[in-house]
Amino acid sequence: MSDTETESDIDSLGPNVRQTAAELATGDRTETLLQTDGLVKQFGGFTATDDVDFSVAEGELRCLIGPNGAGKSTLLNLITGSYEATDGSIYYNGHDITDLDPHERISRGISMKFQVPSVYGDLSVRENVRLPVQQFADGEERRRLVAEAIEAAGLTGYEDVDAGQLSHGQQQQLEIGMAAALEPDLLLLDEPVAGLDVAEREAIAERITRLNEEQGIAFVVIEHDTDFVANIAEEVTVLHNGEVFREGPIEEIESDPEVQRIYLGGES
Amino acid sequence: MMLELDSVTAAYDTTPILRDVDLSVEEGEIVGVMGKNGVGKTTLLKTVMGLLEPSNGAIRYNGTDLTTTSADERARAGIGYIPQGRDVFPKLTVEQNIKMGETIRSDSDETLYDQIYEYFPVLEERASQEAGTLSGGQQQMLAIGRALVSNPDLLLLDEPSEGIQPSIVDQISQDMQTINEDLGTTILFVEQNLGVIREMADRCYAMERGTVVDELGPSTIADEDAIAEYLAV
Amino acid sequence: MVNGINLALQFLDSFAFIVLAAAGLAIIFGIMGVINLAHGEFILIGAYTATLAVTQLGLPLVVAMVAGGLVTGLFGILTERVIISGAWPNWVSQRTLGRDIIEPLYDRLADSMVATFGLSLILTQGTRIAYGNSIDGLSTPFGPIEYGAFSYSTYRIVLAGVSIGLLVATYYLFTRTDFGMRARATIQDKETAQAMGVNTERMYMLTFGIGSALAGLTGALFAPVVTMRPTLGDQFLVESFVAVVVGGPSVVLGTALSGGVLGAILAVFSNLYGTFIGRIALLVAALVALRFLPDGITGFIEQLRKRRQESE
Amino acid sequence: MSTDTAHGEANSSLPSRLRSRFEGPNTIGDSRGFWVGFLVAVAALAVYPLFGDRSQLSLFMVLALLGLSLSVVWGYSGVLSFGQVVFFGIGAYTFGVVSINYATPGGITAAVIAGIVGGGVSAAILGYFMFYGGVRDVYVTIITLVSTIVLHTFMAQTAGSEWAIGEAALGGFNGMPDIPLLTLGVGGASYQFIYNPFPMRIIGIGAVEISPFYYLVLTLLVGAYLGLRALVNSDYGRVMVAVREDEDRTEMFGYNVTRVKFVVFTLGGALAGLSGVLYAARNVYIDPTVFSLLFATLPVIWVSLGGRKSLLGAVVATLGVEYLRISMAGELALVLLGTLLLVTILVLPGGFVPWVHQQIVEARLGPGEAGGADAPDASSEVSD
Amino acid sequence: SAGEGGTSTDTASSAETLKIGVLEDQSGNFALVGDPKAKASMLAIEEINANGGIDGKQIETFQRDPQSDNQRYQELTRTAINEENVDALWAGYSSATREAIRPIIDRNEQLYFYTTQYEGGVCDEFTFAVGPTARQQLGIVLPYLVEEFGPDIYTIAADYNFGQLSADWVKVLANENDANVLGEEFIPLSESSFGSTINRIQEADPDFVMSMLVGANHTSFYEQKASAGLDIPIGTSTAMAQGYEHRRLDAPAMANIYAGVNYMEEVPTESNTGDGGFVDRYFEMYPDAPYLNEEAETNYFSTYMYKKAVEQAGTTEQPEVIDALESGIELGTEEAPEAPEGETIRLDGATHHVDHHMWIMRADEEHNVEAVENRQIPETFLSETAGCNLPENPEQTQYTPVDYYEEAE
């Protein structure tokens, strides 16, 4: 990466593939992309998600909030197939994906960033990023996409560093970069800015918004940083005790006294 | 002076991370450390805890030189630590994790349990659950509870609010202050959350590229924009 | 044809063999994650110590057996300090070269395997050089019990009792005491355990020592019934690993259960179809168990328990 | 991979484009110096037999193929298999059974293929049984170990005449005798590789006899090494490494982790099977000790000592360890061997070959930059 | 003398010296039985060299420890033949080892002595299997036990070639002696627990047991049956004579065990136990050795057979030496201490086997061993039944009893 390149180059992001997605984004947004139907997950006697109906429209940016232990991560893990549902179904693009293996779901355009970073510690940052990219890009294009993903993750200069040697926050950034590099239609982010500094939070907020607006990628974002949520979210779902507790536009949710009581606290 | 770092330099293998860090914490103080990702905040706390041996410089604790003392001895000498990213013992139950904290020191107090359960009722509810299966925020609460139960004299907190729901974040800041006042626990903490820093810290150090670049007094801390600048730049 | 008492006694016998073979390994492999291919040679040390203590020193059998356990325990501590953690060589090299020369073998499954394989070669051949290809054995105490046309060695039944006692003690130690909790915490996350005031070096050392002592005790207990020779540990190796792994995540409990299950299969099939089929049945049962209970027996029980709770 | 070099450097010569197939962050030795050294080493192996009868080297090279099979399966894909000797042994026995029953050149050639297929198919069956059943980690290791012991126990008792397949008696513990001499080809267009020394006159040395089998094995070993190098540096190789590092994460990039493990395990089985075929062919004999615990442990030793994440390590360590094992004599031989294994693994935790590589890199860069030794060096970065 | 490694020159068959290869296990599984073999070979070689060598030639040795590992055996055999150019080779304890190296032996037309007691049937132009065969060992002990204790037999045997074929021989011999085999059981070599076996013997209630257990794991049987109170006469071809269990195990584990053997340290011939006899000479050379076993004596006398043959042939050229051996070498008690005064043992040229002088040795409650019967037993299976005649019809086969006896099916 040459020093002359500036942030404005990010604007030139996006190969041809992405433009089709961007075109899509300008179109009808009401098409349901993801729908869960009565989703239940039990761990032993404990019910982590209880009859959850949750849906995401194409190109939507939805935040998922709720108290610690509400079942947010569990829900995302059910969607990706990391957990097997105890009951209920999951539909993606109109297809029932409940019984598919995780990799089959991912191949259909879902991607996820885990709550705890799980980058490949012994591989370089570059190798980490190549892995998602190589699935759909070759040669020159692959190189460009890898470089762009690293830059977008703010890790330029760290290409050859083993990912395990990055700081906690840098790993978070890499983790998001890899999830996005898959060029998904639906990107699930579990606490993307936890542990990030303020500047990084802003950069990531900006990035999420841009990916959403320009490329029509739909998002589900779990986050406890209320400012961040307020900054990016349109629609918010509140999970509580494994159930959908509230759903609506961010302003409405923020001012809901019940949500304040169980989640936001005092005068938030 | 309770804790004093005198031009401490530390490295992972051969890669130097901390460079000539000077820092001090007075007994009874709550001191924050802030800085962008990767500047070495965690490394600093690890070095204080003894998980990383400084290649240069000295660490003094209550006047005695700790530089070459092992981590477990420091723990028994009253330094408590809440690592970043929780690091609960995944295969021990919640209760056993807390017990691990308790067994550090002989003077730890049974009544602390009640207090911890009061702060974090979920820990009592899930006493026999394996800690590795707790949600992210619950694990963080456990890590805090586990450190508190040893009744440390100096508590090191690495981003305690990370992954915790807003209402409890507020509560934690308040609780820390209560603990600080009631038990006289000295606290050195790392945070990215502005609110928490403002709420808790008496004083604050700002780090950049492995070294302390500034010290912020109460007046600066009160100023939201000033802090934001340190964290953002 | 099947004689119930025979079957029961053989079950006890197989159970004791499997459980005792695995006892020390349950700790060193199951809890500490070190693939100890010298496990058989730890058993050898216990067996030789006990035997020589009787034949050379004239100690009473029970005392000799305890000595077998202790000597092996000490040897285990030595092994841990010198090889597994490399603490002593590193202490020396820190003072001479200014750096560590050995990276601890914890969390290095396969490397621990190579190192302990080397150790096992050294111990076997060292024993051969020191004591020859065999030493005089002990006779089995207690004599037979008789029932109808049959009789059985009383000592083998005693062994079953002892094996249960050892398991209970180990289980208690590692799950119910502070020591056990700290030991497990150390192995799960060394740094954090240190920060919790645990002297992790001592934990590693003691835990390894206890595992070794158990292996040594096994050798001592079997000294009267196996042939005294440098390779006597070989016969325990496969069973011990299989038992520990089939047992699953709750290591001690798992070892007891796999001793029960595999012991029952071994006893029934040996009894009905002979030793060859018995052995094959044991191995095939282990294969099937590992395949269909991918988390071992205790993992499976845990799942069952959860599923039952879910359906409530 | 070579496509981008074509775009980038205009002067990329044919050798360097060829090289790029075999290079990448997953193997060490991506410099011109390495390849020169490699060619020298192969040439040295090629002329070595001219200086006297050293037939043991052909055994070590046969075993190196077995070592390589574990290196891909374990070193690159993270599946610690104790069962490579199962596929090795099945390959060997299959070769024996088929060649005894069809002892014509065509039949023996078919037997070689049958042995490789036998190794591959048995690995596929065991792999399917394990990986599609969700068996992971140490459970895989123990299943493969137990499979080894089952075969050992079973094969040892197949002495009776009822244990024969066609003309071929399995032979129990005493092994399978009368395996025909390895001949490849059909009818007249065939060549016997065993016990068919090839007389040559070499200036300066005089008359020598060289063993065609030796060169067959050398060719196969070099071929397997280069083939695997290309594999592990391909996109598929990157996925294998990702599976080794973190299965769950890799699944979350849309890769079918189960299938990757299955495919690599099967490939490893076929390679082990080839090794077994050559082993049986070389010794005109095979017995159940190939399923013994000691033999099952050896590949793990070779691969660990040589460097788990290095194909070259597997080869070098197999040759070295086996040479020492055979040639050390005296009462203390086993003690010394044990000490050597122990000390090597303790002092060179990453294995011998990566250590040597690091020394070379450090010497080249100077000590100051030694920290960067782990990072792939610059030449690999143009690929992809 | 008995040092490791041996001296090596390429000119082994030069006028002054000849070279003998000795590959016997001194570590690994079979060290216990293999080590005395190596030692006895060295004793014979030392004696011969001290007495002027063979036809004036001193014997050099190529001696290595194959560590009970067949792969090592193969490689060391190749080395012995191709690089050391040995004139004769002694190698291996187990039958499996013999089979592992026989392809190499035959391919190189190497004169080879296999000196372990074994299942029998090897008819091979280059191999001289000079230990006693199952038919010879069982042939003396089984009829005796039928006579003494009754006709009902229970067989336990190691579950591999040797054990299975030996069990077949028990059936053949039972048939020949009007006895019956009530049951037979094969035990994997890795097994060391005998609870169910003991129960099954008790259930069958035979008059005596025939035991062809092999190896150290199986040795545990004797201690275990004693402590289980199984108190029954046992006939064997494997116990005591090879692994001296009566010395290693605490009495009375081996009480009432009858071994059919060609030799044990206790065999009461003058040339064996007498002053300056074989036993004395052995322990003089190896004061720390634990026991002088059956196989050791076979190594010893076969070295003298080789000496005789070379001297008869007047050359070390192997085809001529083989011809000389086939002419039928005979040794008296001096060189073959198994034979009592005045008797001889004889190498049968047609089969390359030895007409041994066989003994039944019984251990009592205190593990004292005494000879209860002895006589010469020729090897008849190959000569009479299978029709092996190597000088006439060179071959490389192993014959088994199943092919000739219905009972062995």
Ligand SMILES: Nc1ncnc2c1ncn2[C@@H]1O[C@H](COP(=O)(O)OP(=O)(O)OP(=O)(O)O)[C@@H](O)[C@H]1O
């Ligand atoms: N394997 C498990 N066994 C038992 N309980 C579990 C398991 N995994 C999760 N849970 C429980 O399920 C609940 C939901 O967990 P989840 O991780 O989904 O919470 P979350 O909403 O993501 O919380 P956080 O904001 O703290 O990350 C928690 O109470 C947790 O303890």
Ligand SMILES: Nc1ncnc2c1ncn2[C@@H]1O[C@H](COP(=O)(O)OP(=O)(O)OP(=O)(O)O)[C@@H](O)[C@H]1O
């Ligand atoms: N184990 C390690 N080995 C080598 N380098 C490391 C290691 N851990 C951290 N580093 C490097 O040290 C630097 C400081 O890391 P540290 O974890 O102290 O940062 P931090 O200030 O706590 O960041 P964050 O806010 O993201 O937690 C980083 O650049 C990181 O890449």
Ligand SMILES: NC(N)=O
């Ligand atoms: N010859 C034997 N005992 O294998």
Ligand SMILES: [Mg+2]
């Ligand atoms: Mg969560």
Ligand SMILES: [Mg+2]
């Ligand atoms: Mg940090």
